[in-house]
Amino acid sequence: MGPTLAGVLFIGSLVAVLALVYRPFGDYMHRVYDGTRSNRVERGIYRLIGVDPAKEQTWGVYARSVLAFSVVGILVLYGLQRLQDRLLLSLGFAPVKPDGAWNTAVSFVTNTNWQSYSGESTMGHLTQMAGLAVQNFVSAAVGMAVAVALVRGFARRRTDRLGNFWVDLVRGTLRILLPVAFVAAVALVAGGLVENFWDARDHVVTTVAGGRQAITGGPVASQEAIKELGTNGGGFYNANSAHPFENGTPWTNWIEIFLILVIPFSLPRMFGRMVGQKRQGLAIVSVMAVLAVASVVLTQVFQLMHHGTVPTAIGASMEGLETRFGVSNSGAFASATTLTSTGAVDSFHDSYTSLGGMMTLFNMMLGEVAPGGVGSGLYGMLVLAVITVFVAGLMVGRTPEYLGKKIGSREIKFASMYFLITPILVLTGSAVAVASGWGRDGMLNGGPHGLSEILYAYTSASNNNGSAFAGLAVGSVPYNVSLGLCMALGRFLPIVFVLALAGSLARQGAVPESDGTLPTHRPQFVGLVVGVTFVLVALTFLPALALGPLAEGIH
Amino acid sequence: MRVPTWIRQHVAALRALLVLTAVTGVLYPLAVFGVARLPGLRDQADGSLVSAHGRTVGSTSIGQSFTDADGNPLRQYFQSRPSAAGDGYDPTATSASNLGPEDVVDTLPDPALTAAGEDDDNARRSLLTQVCARSRAVGELEGVDGARPFCTTGGVGAVLAVFGTRAPDGTVPHPTRVVSVNEQRGAVAAPFLREYRGVRVELAVHGADYARGLVVPVRGAAPADPAVPADAVTASGSGLDPDISPAYAALQVPRVARERGVPAARVRALVADATSGRSLGFMGEPRVNVLKLNLALDARYPYRGRP
Numbered sequence: 073m074g075p076t077l078a079g080v081l082f083i084g085s086l087v088a089v090l091a092l093v094y095r096p097f098g099d100y101m102h103r104v105y106d107g108t109r110s111n112r113v114e115r116g117i118y119r120l121i122g123v124d125p126a127k128e129q130t131w132g133v134y135a136r137s138v139l140a141f142s143v144v145g146i147l148v149l150y151g152l153q154r155l156q157d158r159l160l161l162s163l164g165f166a167p168v169k170p171d172g173a174w175n176t177a178v179s180f181v182t183n184t185n186w187q188s189y190s191g192e193s194t195m196g197h198l199t200q201m202a203g204l205a206v207q208n209f210v211s212a213a214v215g216m217a218v219a220v221a222l223v224r225g226f227a228r229r230r231t232d233r234l235g236n237f238w239v240d241l242v243r244g245t246l247r248i249l250l251p252v253a254f255v256a257a258v259a260l261v262a263g264g265l266v267e268n269f270w271d272a273r274d275h276v277v278t279t280v281a282g283g284r285q286a287i288t289g290g291p292v293a294s295q296e297a298i299k300e301l302g303t304n305g306g307g308f309y310n311a312n313s314a315h316p317f318e319n320g321t322p323w324t325n326w327i328e329i330f331l332i333l334v335i336p337f338s339l340p341r342m343f344g345r346m347v348g349q350k351r352q353g354l355a356i357v358s359v360m361a362v363l364a365v366a367s368v369v370l371t372q373v374f375q376l377m378h379h380g381t382v383p384t385a386i387g388a389s390m391e392g393l394e395t396r397f398g399v400s401n402s403g404a405f406a407s408a409t410t411l412t413s414t415g416a417v418d419s420f421h422d423s424y425t426s427l428g429g430m431m432t433l434f435n436m437m438l439g440e441v442a443p444g445g446v447g448s449g450l451y452g453m454l455v456l457a458v459i460t461v462f463v464a465g466l467m468v469g470r471t472p473e474y475l476g477k478k479i480g481s482r483e484i485k486f487a488s489m490y491f492l493i494t495p496i497l498v499l500t501g502s503a504v505a506v507a508s509g510w511g512r513d514g515m516l517n518g519g520p521h522g523l524s525e526i527l528y529a530y531t532s533a534s535n536n537n538g539s540a541f542a543g544l545a546v547g548s549v550p551y552n553v554s555l556g557l558c559m560a561l562g563r564f565l566p567i568v569f570v571l572a573l574a575g576s577l578a579r580q581g582a583v584p585e586s587d588g589t590l591p592t593h594r595p596q597f598v599g600l601v602v603g604v605t606f607v608l609v610a611l612t613f614l615p616a617l618a619l620g621p622l623a624e625g626i627h
Numbered sequence: 628m629r630v631p632t633w634i635r636q637h638v639a640a641l642r643a644l645l646v647l648t649a650v651t652g653v654l655y656p657l658a659v660f661g662v663a664r665l666p667g668l669r670d671q672a673d674g675s676l677v678s679a680h681g682r683t684v685g686s687t688s689i690g691q692s693f694t695d696a697d698g699n700p701l702r703q704y705f706q707s708r709p710s711a712a713g714d715g716y717d718p719t720a721t722s723a724s725n726l727g728p729e730d731v732v733d734t735l736p737d738p739a740l741t742a743a744g745e746d747d748d749n750a751r752r753s754l755l756t757q758v759c760a761r762s763r764a765v766g767e768l769e770g771v772d773g774a775r776p777f778c779t780t781g782g783v784g785a786v787l788a789v790f791g792t793r794a795p796d797g798t799v800p801h802p803t804r805v806v807s808v809n810e811q812r813g814a815v816a817a818p819f820l821r822e823y824r825g826v827r828v829e830l831a832v833h834g835a836d837y838a839r840g841l842v843v844p845v846r847g848a849a850p851a852d853p854a855v856p857a858d859a860v861t862a863s864g865s866g867l868d869p870d871i872s873p874a875y876a877a878l879q880v881p882r883v884a885r886e887r888g889v890p891a892a893r894v895r896a897l898v899a900d901a902t903s904g905r906s907l908g909f910m911g912e913p914r915v916n917v918l919k920l921n922l923a924l925d926a927r928y929p930y931r932g933r934p
Binding site: 123205393394517627 | 671
């Protein structure tokens, strides 16, 4: 079999299996969030937390619960890193410095998993598994909870209640993330991922050639599974999913890409079921699929054609790639990780071809909605759908509606503010860094590629992705602080606006459908949302891209 | 006394975090660890270690350098790919090079330091020059042509800085001065190109600023698919890549066979044993595990010094 056909089959098999699980998995998630019964374990947990699962919250209380949980998460994770030398399994590592600990705490709580540290030389095992990996679970569950609250806003009539955050958090963690992660982790061990509690200092071997090599173990498989499933992306090791202990074979690579995509692509089914019209879910997933397929195809073309000076000299875009994955499968991983909010990497985007690297950047600039992060992809896409019906309403001069809800000035304000936050953070952050000595000092590559490194960093942080053009040295205080701020604002401001939008939608009754209602389940609407998404993003970011990857890639 | 709502909310949050930490941060990894003790999983969970002569020599998942203390290749072994992890294949410092696709201009070393036999910490070889140098070195080691597009025969990036007025399309049709930026005066006798658009090409000087010139990589006449394969001239993502391509393994067979004094066909058979195809026939790329291959060689055809 030729490499091209194999690459097509690799991507095709992923698409086929994702399509296969769309219904059953989406229906399962619908039952998880729509059911009213708690099992015994959950009831015990609610007693421990001290909340009444039957008591639903208004949007304000829901939002404050999200924020309280996140603030506590940041503080605990910060403390854990600062005190790790006094705790178990520290491997002899010193406490993480304050700016680095702040950056990492925010990074993992916001589901970004940007890493300004190198895992194997910074973090003890306890910090990894009881700190970072816990946030891998719960930050993903928070994203899903917010998405479910927004969907309830569309589905419910004349109420101020959006559900109970604590119930949504616990159910998402225990019923969705935990079982899938467990099965996946065991499968990954079979593929060569390690799961132990070794101290690398006790496992130094003398190699065949007589050198010394430390075999760095750890509870890796368990963390890897949730890192992909929760679209988190923070690697146990610096090399992330390129490391053989994080991603040992071509088929673990397939599983990891599948884990990244399975929840985001199945959530629209849950959405369709909750609003009582499965075809609405199908329309949303179609928008995601169209954007994703177009992006994957372009990335594959750019990477396989390997245009550019060094890739031509090499004869393939192989710098920063593992032999077992090759160009095509590595490109597929890169697309999946940036189309979602994951940010794990099995190859290094900084060394991709100019235009292939640009695609990873562009995927994040799309706002990570195709299919986006766990939960955040769905709510991001629904906000874009709201903006689209508004734009369509302007064209024909009618008050726009979506799913029987009027999109009035209040709703469109929340949606617009949601959309504006990330471009403001990305462009302001990049501009400040490029204009500052500390910003330029971090660049590894010169010229347009150096600008791309900085642009990529702020795009990744503000969109809560976490991947990097990793040549950029981001361990300095100004980078740690500013990127941490971008991650926090890029996560929590949109969440507040989404919940406010949900509250305002839930209060409305239903508008009866009329001849003038724009049908939102037809291909026409799918095309409109794709168009609006693309135009908004292109208008916002084209100038920045022209100075970076386009300047480098087009001679 | 009534506790304010916001405090109660944060206490609930802390309790929730602690409960979920117990479940997902302690019970879950311990459960995976427990299952991973089962036969069939245990070896992998413990790092896929391999032994030779009764001692552990590494992990089949993690690549190694097969070089002497000075970094020169041990000719009796198959060589791994270049590595950017620490000093090479260091699992405590995993890394890719992260150098970009148009990283083509070197920062030259101070000749005073070079003459004194020291390394200049400010010098930096571009990705292009690294690729060219590796290609040349591998070509020499294996006795094939190490030429590549955009490389000089000396093994650096063939790149010019062209000075002069730029045309609207960005080119410089009538250059006033041309410098071969990666070839240093004193280190190279003559530039790879004598003339460019009628202007004599100069060699580069340490410390000179050529930033105003237009950077022009010169393709040269090397074939588009060079004799030295792509994986032999590039660093991997992890710096720990345990594999090489079947093409790179095939290139090394004659040398290893010669060093060990065995027919190439026997070595080729061992390469075949250490080769994995694509998973399920379509995932990933075919590859050769270098550590497994070299251990098999040592077991079957021990090296007895140069014949």
